[in-house]
Amino acid sequence: MRSGSHFAQTASSNPLVNSPxxxxxxxxxxxxxxxxxxxxxxxxxxxxxxxxxxxxxxxxxxxxxxxxxxxxxxxxxxxxxxxxxxxxxxxxxxxxxxxxxxxxxxxxxxxxxxxxxxxxxxxxxxxxxxxxxxxxxxxxxxxxxxxxxxxxxxxxLLLGRKTAIEKVSSFLLSLSKRTKSKTGAGNVISLPMGRSDIGDYLGLTTETVSRTLTNLKKKGIVSIPTNGRLEINDIEELTDLAEGMD
Amino acid sequence: MRSGSHFAQTASSNPLVNSPxxxxxxxxxxxxxxxxxxxxxxxxxxxxxxxxxxxxxxxxxxxxxxxxxxxxxxxxxxxxxxxxxxxxxxxxxxxxxxxxxxxxxxxxxxxxxxxxxxxxxxxxxxxxxxxxxxxxxxxxxxxxxxxxxxxxxxxxLLLGRKTAIEKVSSFLLSLSKRTKSKTGAGNVISLPMGRSDIGDYLGLTTETVSRTLTNLKKKGIVSIPTNGRLEINDIEELTDLAEGMD
DNA sequence: GCGTCATATTGACCTACATCAAAGACTTAT
DNA sequence: ATAAGTCTTTGATGTAGGTCAATATGACGC
CATH class of the missing domain: 2.60.120.10 (Jelly Rolls)
Structure with a gap:
């Protein structure tokens, strides 16, 4: 099995667990x-x-x-x-x-x-x-x-009118907000999706997402210790970038 | 009054007609x-x-x-x-x-x-x-x-992944479908909004909307007898264009 | 009918992002 | 550990659609 998962292969046929x-x-x-x-x-x-x-x-x-x-x-x-x-x-x-x-x-x-x-x-x-x-x-x-x-x-609004950096910043912020509302802290967020998934969410290509993220890294606004995890260092700056205020 | 309207200026203050x-x-x-x-x-x-x-x-x-x-x-x-x-x-x-x-x-x-x-x-x-x-x-x-x-x-999907001609074609078709579901006929549609409104709906500029429409006119797919009204001549072709099937 | 103003069209040029291509970095399997 | 495959990053180049500017068309008031 490619993914190495031990879970069922289809959602509709294998209800393995009955959790009331x-x-x-x-x-x-x-x-x-x-x-x-x-x-x-x-x-x-x-x-x-x-x-x-x-x-x-x-x-x-x-x-x-x-x-x-x-x-x-x-x-x-x-x-x-x-x-x-x-x-x-x-x-x-x-x-x-x-x-x-x-x-x-x-x-x-x-x-x-x-x-x-x-x-x-x-x-x-x-x-x-x-x-x-x-x-x-x-x-x-x-x-x-x-x-x-x-x-x-x-x-x-994001897809129709925002630039690449505004799109990526907005995306990271929305993940951060979600995480915060659940765990209390929103600085470190999980990115379980790949770059091309992010691109297809934001109306960009894989390459542009990657370039934009390295851009944010170079400016010190975010850190990416490992793919799948990202830390926001400067949330104010990211917020400004997300709305084109810069 | 700029618009020449005889109606009230605000929605919340002037309920002129009480229609049960x-x-x-x-x-x-x-x-x-x-x-x-x-x-x-x-x-x-x-x-x-x-x-x-x-x-x-x-x-x-x-x-x-x-x-x-x-x-x-x-x-x-x-x-x-x-x-x-x-x-x-x-x-x-x-x-x-x-x-x-x-x-x-x-x-x-x-x-x-x-x-x-x-x-x-x-x-x-x-x-x-x-x-x-x-x-x-x-x-x-x-x-x-x-x-x-x-x-x-x-x-x-339209905003993130369609080209200008696909966007405009999709837009005209969706108006057509709406009109058809109400009046039975969907060939002639009303365009009460301006070009720049359409642009802001499709994530395009006024100019691109205008160019794309003249393009469709030149191909004979639509006619625009007057701004504010548009006739679809070839709905199959327009449908193909809307989904990038061409 | 004529002048004014708003909107639409057309053209020339430009740029943000896509595309194409190659090299790194991880992941998983053996 | 190592090899194979996948995903990410980086670079070079292309292009769809944006921007800027000039007409053209149409709507409305007088």
């Missing part, structure tokens, strides 16, 4: 946030714990959208493709994030595990029944989707 | 879709009809998000700005569309009327109360926001 919602490690920041014990039990009854190995495709754009997922461990890349193979990342997911938004019953993007991942899987039909029963759950989902929409609009 | 939801011309395609008469009455009770003239700013990015709107007439542009004035359109709204998604209680973008507009305005706090009372309404809103999110992701 009651024990969920990301409950306070995900779909399950602020549900009553009773509601949590209902949700738990339709969920299945799933583990997938690094590199595994979890969902495929245009496949029938039979499941929704909550990420409980690892990280995931989301992307769309053009017929000739050009690729646009639409997002990276981390524990607490939600996966599986669809249109016309088909997934709107593909998703692939960047690392070994743990997911909580819900059959769409049964989750939708539950939404009718539990208004709090529907409200929670609405809030999550609304937030995602706002972030998507930020990304449009 | 029962008579709404866009009910079947908007928030109010598939609500019971009783629920519709509740919704109607918290809504105010508002008219704004061309060029009027309806909401401002970072303002306190006190209202949500449903567009019932006219068209609107949504945009975000960078500190130095660079602008990214995040969307164009037409009758049936929803306006006012917020994050941290602030609007995520600004909105300006492209033509004289009619809106249905809801105080956020009261609408949120109503969402708790009427699960169907919340479900409807969730579906609308989810659809918007999918479209936002398509736009990311």
């Amino acid at each position: 919602c009651e024990k969920c490690n990301v409950a306070e920041m995900s779909l399950c946030h602020a549900l009553s014990c009773d509601d949590l039990r209902k949700l738990s009854s339709i969920s299945t714990g799933v583990e997938v190995g690094k590199g595994v495709t979890i969902i495929n754009e245009m496949d029938s959208a039979d499941f929704l997922f909550n990420v409980t461990g690892g990280s995931i890349k989301l992307y769309k493709l053009l017929p000739d193979g050009r690729r646009q990342m639409t997002g990276f997911l981390f524990p607490g994030d939600f996966l599986g938004i669809a249109m016309n019953d088909c997934y709107a993007y593909s998703a692939e595990a960047l690392e070994d991942c743990k997911l909580c899987r819900f059959p769409r039909a049964r989750l939708e029944e539950l939404l009718k029963e539990i208004p709090d759950l529907e409200n929670r989902l609405l809030n999550m989707v609304s937030n995602e929409l706002v972030l998507a609009q930020d990304q449009m | 939801c029962e008579k709404c011309n866009v009910a079947e395609m908007s928030l109010c879709h598939a609500l019971s008469c009783d629920d519709l009455r509740k919704l109607s009770s918290i809504s105010t009809g508002v008219e704004v003239g061309k060029g009027v700013t309806i909401i401002n990015e970072m303002d306190s998000a006190d209202f949500l709107f449903n567009v019932t007439g006219g068209s609107i542009k949504l945009y975000k700005l960078l500190p130095d004035g660079r602008r990214q359109m995040t969307g164009f709204l037409f009758p049936g569309d929803f306006l006012g998604i917020a994050m941290n209680d602030c609007y995520a973008y600004s909105a300006e009327a492209l033509e004289d507009c009619k809106l249905c305005r809801f105080p956020r706090a009261r609408l949120e109360e109503l969402l708790k009372e009427i699960p169907d309404l919340e479900n409807r809103l969730l579906n609308m926001v989810s659809n918007e999110l999918v479209l936002a992701q398509d736009q990311m």
Whole structure:
């Protein structure tokens, strides 16, 4: 196995672990946030714990959208493709994030595990029944989707109007902000995705991402002790760069 | 008044017309879709009809998000700005569309009327109360926001990975599809926005939009009888161009 | 109809980033 | 440890689309 993973190869066929919602490690920041014990039990009854190995495709754009997922461990890349193979990342997911938004019953993007991942899987039909029963759950989902929409609009501004250095700086800052909101510290961030993934997220090439990062390194704004990890040394400067204030 | 409009100058201060939801011309395609008469009455009770003239700013990015709107007439542009004035359109709204998604209680973008507009305005706090009372309404809103999110992701692919001609072709096709879904015919589309608005929507300059359109005209794929109106002559060719299949 | 102003088009030139190519640095397997 | 493969970095060159500048077209008021 290329990735060396010991996890299952497909998300839908091998639910290896059944982790009840009651024990969920990301409950306070995900779909399950602020549900009553009773509601949590209902949700738990339709969920299945799933583990997938690094590199595994979890969902495929245009496949029938039979499941929704909550990420409980690892990280995931989301992307769309053009017929000739050009690729646009639409997002990276981390524990607490939600996966599986669809249109016309088909997934709107593909998703692939960047690392070994743990997911909580819900059959769409049964989750939708539950939404009718539990208004709090529907409200929670609405809030999550609304937030995602706002972030998507930020990304449009980035893709349409920012320069390479502004794009890379913005990207690092958004990862930092996420990390901070979870662990308290946002100086050291994890980069589980490759340079070409970052490029496809920012509308740049691998080479430009690399050049821009070495640029930031030379200025002392960031350090990259190892690929996969990055330290922000001057967050004010990075913030200015992200918005073109320099 | 520069625009020659006879409508009110601000969205929040001059509710000129009180149009009850029962008579709404866009009910079947908007928030109010598939609500019971009783629920519709509740919704109607918290809504105010508002008219704004061309060029009027309806909401401002970072303002306190006190209202949500449903567009019932006219068209609107949504945009975000960078500190130095660079602008990214995040969307164009037409009758049936929803306006006012917020994050941290602030609007995520600004909105300006492209033509004289009619809106249905809801105080956020009261609408949120109503969402708790009427699960169907919340479900409807969730579906609308989810659809918007999918479209936002398509736009990311466009902004990050498409060429100028692919961008312009995609834009014309999306307007065509919208028009078709409403009127049945999608060959002739209305372009209430200027070239620079289109540029800011597609991540291009005015000049590039103009050049690309004359290019499409020269090839006979579109005709532009008058600015503000465009006819698609060869929709297959335009579709191929939009996806880089040529 | 005529003048004013805003917007659109066209042309010449330029630059940020892409592309192409080669050399390093890691990773994993044996 | 070493070899093979993958990913990253760096350099040289090309180009799509931006910028700057000059007309042209159209909309509106008088």
